Amino acid sequence: MRAAIFHGPGTPLTIEDRPLPVPGAGEVLVKVCRCGVCGSDVSMTGDAPFTFAPGPIGHEFAGEIVEAGSGVAALKAGRRVACLASIPCGACAGCRNGNPVFCLAPRRGIGGGFGEYVTIPAAGALALPESLSFGDGALIEPMACGLHALRLARLDPGAHVLVLGAGSMALSIIYWARRFRAGRIVVASRSAHRREIAMAMGADAFHSFADDDPADLASLLGDGPDLVAECVGKAGMLGEAVRYVRPQGTVVSLGMCQKTEPVMPAMLTFKEVRLLFPVAYSVEEFAETARAFDADGVHPEMMVSDVIGLDALPRVLEDMRNGTHAGLKVHVDPGRR
Ligand SMILES: [Zn+2]
Ligand SMILES: [Zn+2]
Numbered sequence: 001m002r003a004a005i006f007h008g009p010g011t012p013l014t015i016e017d018r019p020l021p022v023p024g025a026g027e028v029l030v031k032v033c034r035c036g037v038c039g040s041d042v043s044m045t046g047d048a049p050f051t052f053a054p055g056p057i058g059h060e061f062a063g064e065i066v067e068a069g070s071g072v073a074a075l076k077a078g079r080r081v082a083c084l085a086s087i088p089c090g091a092c093a094g095c096r097n098g099n100p101v102f103c104l105a106p107r108r109g110i111g112g113g114f115g116e117y118v119t120i121p122a123a124g125a126l127a128l129p130e131s132l133s134f135g136d137g138a139l140i141e142p143m144a145c146g147l148h149a150l151r152l153a154r155l156d157p158g159a160h161v162l163v164l165g166a167g168s169m170a171l172s173i174i175y176w177a178r179r180f181r182a183g184r185i186v187v188a189s190r191s192a193h194r195r196e197i198a199m200a201m202g203a204d205a206f207h208s209f210a211d212d213d214p215a216d217l218a219s220l221l222g223d224g225p226d227l228v229a230e231c232v233g234k235a236g237m238l239g240e241a242v243r244y245v246r247p248q249g250t251v252v253s254l255g256m257c258q259k260t261e262p263v264m265p266a267m268l269t270f271k272e273v274r275l276l277f278p279v280a281y282s283v284e285e286f287a288e289t290a291r292a293f294d295a296d297g298v299h300p301e302m303m304v305s306d307v308i309g310l311d312a313l314p315r316v317l318e319d320m321r322n323g324t325h326a327g328l329k330v331h332v333d334p335g336r337r
Contacts, residue, residue: 002334003115004313006057009047013057013114013314021119023069028122030081033134035113036060036142036304037313037330039167039233040256042320048258058113058332059085062128062137072122080128082137083113084286087124098282099148113138114313116334126287129294135301135331136293139168143300144289145254146172148281150180153227153250153274157181162221162244163203165231166194168329169254171201171303173229178202179292186220194328197303225249235259242273250274303329309336 001020004013023029035058044052062082065075075081086100094102112118128137146169155161161177163170166189177185184205187198192208199206207217224246230237233255241251242263251273268275281289293300305327308316313332319325 001116002310003056004310006045006052007054009051012318015310020117023067023119025070026121027069027119028065028072028075028125029067029119030063031066031117032061032063032113032334034062034138035332036138043258046321056112056115060138060141061113062134075122075125081125082128082140083120084124085141087121099280101280114332129290131294133301135304136299139300140289142168143172144281144286146176147285147289149252149278150176152276152278153252155180158183159226160184162225162228163187165189166191166198168303170231174201174203188217230255233257235261245273247271252276304331306330307333310334
């Protein structure tokens with residue numbers, strides 16, 4: 001089988017032939033049908049302080065069970081599943097707090113979605129509701145991050161939200177803010193072409209830094225947003241978010257900027273800003289995301305701008321790194337030639 005392998009920062013991914021993995025006890029073999037390219041796939045394979053360990057990568061995936069290992073009763077061959085990025089051992093202190101990203105057991109997950117087949121512990125596979133496509137299924141993972149962020153922020157009904165950026169994390173915040181019955185949701189982005197999708201996900205207004213009058217944004221914000229979600233991830237954006245938020249408001253940092261960001265503590269103090277840095281989601285939030293799409297009839301696959309095969313992935317990742325890729329969410333179909 002073929003898979004994309006990361007060898008180290010500064011080296012483009014290579015597509016390699018690997019032996020077909022065999023599911024061990026408690027594991028399932030999944031044929032990957034879709035795997036999303038995450039912002040972290042770009043930043044954590046580049047010249048940054050935090051990078052992935054060398055090996056297979058790709059953590060936003062959905063597919064079909066081909067074979068179940070011994071002791072797996074609930075998931076049979078043919079079952080369509082969406083997969084968790086971090087797989088809980090279920091027994092450690094980190095797992096008991098609900099978010100498997102803090103599991104203390106030797107790391108499992110975060111990798112393998114950019115390959116034709118992958119084995120994962122059965123606990124990492126969630127049966128996909130009938131109404132969701134594999135494209136929708138591969139978006140459960142990134143969309144669950146927005147749910148977790150707004151839970152952590154304790155977003156109140158009626159709260160006004162400013163979203164900085166219009167990438168997939170921003171769209172996740174818009175979707176959940178709307179579902180949490182937020183008040184006004186304003187999106188501010190450089191990417192004017194994402195206006196339509198932002199509105200489709202539930203935004204009330206879209207301000208383009210590139211095309212619109214700067215004064216427009218002030219008029220859209222009224223007394224200042226109760227919550228600002230920083231979803232751009234460039235140096236300087238956290239300071240911008242603090243500047244926009246109302247006194248005693250909340251800033252949620254989701255851009256995972258890997259540059260040092262100077263923030264003046266006094267400025268946060270004068271506004272008594274709450275600054276949050278959410279990561280990932282709980283297993284329950286992952287399942288809740290799938291249920292929400294199913295119940296709402298929402299097909300997040302509308303965010304997918306490109307579906308590519310494995311051979312195109314290294315080039316696309318480099319284009320995204322250089323800022324020359326215009327698409328929104330890129331999905332890899334590893335079986336596609
Ligand atoms: Zn991701
Ligand atoms: Zn654990």
